[in-house]
Amino acid sequence: MLPMHKVQTNPAFFEQLMRGCMLYLTKDRALAPLLIEAILKYWPFASTEKEMLFLTELLEVIEVADPVSIDYLVPRLFKRLVKCIGGQNMHVCDRAMCFFENDYFLNVVRTYKAQTFPILVPTIVELAENHWQKVLMESLVALRQILKDIDTKAFMDAQALTPSQMKPFQIK
Secondary structure: OHHHHHOOOHHHHHHHHHHHHHHHHHHOHHHHHHHHHHHHHOOOOOOHHHHHHHHHHHHHHHHHOOHHHHHHHHHHHHHHHHHHHOOOOHHHHHHHHHHHHOHHHHHHHHHOHHHHHHHHHHHHHHHHHHOOOHHHHHHHHHHHHHHHHHOHHHHHHHHOOOHHHHHHHOOO
């Protein structure tokens, strides 16, 4: 079922595909990292509708996954989320920021803050001050505060990173 994520007509049967994948995950949670990997591998670049569907599925899979089992995917996952938040499409940005309203996802952020903060904080701080969409700017300011509340010291350390220190975290 994983390669079906790359099919161009995916939105036509996405609900059924997602339901099938989630049924497999309810039987065996150990499959969650494989599904997250496939979602990241087949990420759509030309379709906003498909990108929003992928974000929806990604959040559902993360809620089922054991945080320890996805540790090796954390950098890729957060780089993708930052790219969605910093992208040009308002709806994709908003959907990606909805991840931070989910307590389970925030637990992943807390658990892996040494990896996630250097990826998230510089971008969120920059966007909170300079985003082109005022409605999203308010949400980004709130997101910046959420990250600061999680761990103020880690937030400040990540914010103080120089561009050369951030290079390993840049999105390709």
